[in-house]
Amino acid sequence: MNLSMFPSTLVRAVCVLGALWLAGCTSYVQTRVTAFSDWSGSDANRTYAFARTPEQQNSIEQASYEVLVANELARYAFKQVPEASAHYEVALAYSVRGDLLTVRQPVYYDPWPMYGYYGRPFWGPWGGMGPYGPWGPTGYVDQSYPVFIHALQVRMTDRTTGREVYKVSAVNSTGDASLFHAMPFLVRSALADFPLGNGTVRTVTLPVDQSGGVGNETAASAGPNAGGGAAKGVE
Numbered sequence: 412m413n414l415s416m417f418p419s420t421l422v423r424a425v426c427v428l429g430a431l432w433l434a435g436c437t438s439y440v441q442t443r444v445t446a447f448s449d450w451s452g453s454d455a456n457r458t459y460a461f462a463r464t465p466e467q468q469n470s471i472e473q474a475s476y477e478v479l480v481a482n483e484l485a486r487y488a489f490k491q492v493p494e495a496s497a498h499y500e501v502a503l504a505y506s507v508r509g510d511l512l513t514v515r516q517p518v519y520y521d522p523w524p525m526y527g528y529y530g531r532p533f534w535g536p537w538g539g540m541g542p543y544g545p546w547g548p549t550g551y552v553d554q555s556y557p558v559f560i561h562a563l564q565v566r567m568t569d570r571t572t573g574r575e576v577y578k579v580s581a582v583n584s585t586g587d588a589s590l591f592h593a594m595p596f597l598v599r600s601a602l603a604d605f606p607l608g609n610g611t612v613r614t615v616t617l618p619v620d621q622s623g624g625v626g627n628e629t630a631a632s633a634g635p636n637a638g639g640g641a642a643k644g645v646e
Contacts, residue, residue: 438619442583442600446607449576457489459567460497467503476503476594480565483602497570504564505597507590511555517548560584561593565601577606581615595625 461480467473480503481491494500560582567577581601585593600615607613617625 439616440583440585440596440619442581442596442615442617444579444581444600444603444607444611444613444615446577446579446609446611448578448606448609448611449574450606451576454498456498457487458492458497459484459489459499459501460492460494460570462500462502462568464502472591473503475591476505476598479594479598480602483598484605487602487605499576500568500570502566502568504566505590505594506562507588507593508560509588510558510560510584512558513553513555515551515553518550518552519548556586558584558586559588559593561590561597563594563597563601565598579607599625 461477463470463473480501481489484491484501561584562580562582564578564580566575568575579601581597583593583596583600587593596617599617603615619625
């Protein structure tokens with residue numbers, strides 16, 4: 412399912428956020444989260460049922476993602492019930508798309524591959540001149556890497572009035588085309604610290620465990636409306 416809510420400029424910005432994970436330089440995943448909320452905070456009946464579009468009906472993929480969302484909602488005392496008795500409807504929309512991340516890298520030339528400056532042999536690892544001599548890069552080359560942008564939107568509405576009470580979107584990028592692998596990070600990030608304030612935009616950082624899933628370390632969240640980058644625990 413495509414999400415038109417994510418413009419190409421945001422997609423390219425998210426690609427940059429995911430570059431470190433793509434390069435294998437970190438064991439954390441960063442996800443950009445945006446929330447809109449009309450949550451009253453006085454709800455005592457947190458029952459819900461999932462709403463499906465016609466194309467999501469009888470979908471095994473949809474059912475798999477619903478399990479992840481249900482597990483996260485249970486942290487906040489939500490209970491999944493039959494549709495007829497549910498207070499809220501929870502709708503999911505998700506997508507994955509490919510893009511290229513282009514990185515400009517310097518190219519160096521070392522005129523003394525065996526000897527140091529003025530024919531002196533190297534005394535240290537770089538002969539006292541640094542790894543590429545005193546001249547800096549001789550040029551630059553652009554290298555492109557495939558990245559995949561994963562997106563999730565969770566929308567909650569009051570079944571009685573049809574009023575939207577909460578909508579949160581999460582976007583991240585990795586070198587893995589699988590939306591299934593990215594979904595645990597998207598769901599955990601989207602629903603962390605529920606409910607977020609209206610207009611909250613922040614970046615949630617989650618650890619990756621040895622199997623490639625979400626780790627159990629404390630996650631950090633930061634952004635313009637995230638309390639100045641204070642650490643947020645995600646258990």
